[in-house]
Amino acid sequence: MTPEEEAEFIRRRKSRNIVLGLVLGFFAVLFYAITFVKMGA
Amino acid sequence: MIFTGLCGLLAAPGTIHPVIGFTAVLCIALGAGGAAVLNQWWEADIDAQMKRTAQRPLPAGRMHRDDARDFGMFLSGTSIVVMGLAVGWLAAAILAFSIFYYSVIYTIWLKPRTPQNIVIGGGAGAFPPMIGWVAVTGDVTLMPVLLFAIIFFWTPPHFWALALFVETDYAKAGIPMMPVVHGDGPTRTQIIIYTLVLLPIAVAPWFVGGTGAIYGVSALVLSLGFFGLAIPVSRRRSDQVTDKMKAEKRLFAYSVFYLFALFAALVADRLLASFGVFA
Incomplete structure (x- = not known):
């Protein structure tokens, strides 16, 4: 793997990880909200 | 599908908490996505032969076929379980059947066998408003x-x-x-x-x-x-x-x-x- 290819690989992995982190955070907030709604029902 | 699912939910008699309603529409979207992934997993070799679909991730080689299958199963399973726990098990059962209908009955069984495949496939796209409605009312x-x-x-x-x-x-x-x-x-x-x-x-x-x-x-x-x-x-x-x-x-x-x-x-x-x- 050339240095350019490695840099591209790291860049793409980083952006994938950011998206995955945001998705996980979103679901954590959603399940938190669902739990409160269900407990209040 | 998201639009008709949302409309079914909004048109149904009764009320639903906005968080639960949002979750129901999200599960419809995730389930539809999961079924679409399973469709592309099964049809990767067919997609490779057609100009319109040849650049999809699987025929173009951007994704491994087994990864697509696992991702499709994960999306489908997650959407059904979350729908059941958060919204209701009848809505989850209809969502599960719609995913099975599209992935197995339509994609694997009838699409390659009958020229009525579009009529049959239409059934899969027809489930979302029913799921949205049932999410609110709890009955069919x-x-x-x-x-x-x-x-x-x-x-x-x-x-x-x-x-x-x-x-x-x-x-x-x-x-x-x-x-x-x-x-x-x-x-x-x-x-x-x-x-x-x-x-x-x-x-x-x-x-x-x-x-x-x-x-x-x-x-x-x-x-x-x-x-x-x-x-x-x-x-x-x-x-x-x-x-x-x-x-x-x-x-x-x-x-x-x-x-x-x-x-x-x-x-x-x-x-x-x-x-x-x-x-």
Whole structure:
């Protein structure tokens, strides 16, 4: 793997990880909200 | 599918907490996504033979086939479990059946075997408003069945209008699409029959008292327009057409507008009734 290819690989992995982190955070907030709604029902 | 699912949810009698309603629509979207991934996993070799689909992630080699299968199963399973726990198990059961219907009954079993595949596939796209409705009410009554029937009978003329003017290579891939197997004439005849059958079904929610006049009159006018645009399409043949398929393109564009307007009218009818207008 050339240095350019490695840099591209790291860049793409980083952006994938950011998206995955945001998705996980979103679901954590959603399940938190669902739990409160269900407990209040 | 997300739009019709949301409309089913908003038009249903009763109330749902916004967080639970959002979760229901999200699960419909995740389930539809999961079913689409499983479809592309199964059809990767067919997609590779067709120009329109050859650049999808699997045939283009951007994703491993097993990863796609696992991702599709994960999305489908997650959407069903979350729907069951957060919204209700009847809505989850219908979502599960719709994913099974699209992935197995349609994609694996009937799509490669019958030229009626579009009719059968239409069933899969018809489930979301029913799921949205059931998410609110918790039971299956005549109204969600009618919403299912509307999309079921709308799909064939919508898709076949497109198939008449878009060059496809389904024949090369061995998929028996109606225009390929039975030809131009019978496809055009089927289009007019389906738009005619759709008319009373679209108006039926008004007749059974499930909606008010806003929806009823909208459905009648929209369906007459759909039928009216299908008439010139049914009366000509592709080899005689000299206007670059103008009537077919107009019918396809109208079919998209038709479904959007019909479900928007359904929601408007319900919301205005809840505010005491045209109750």
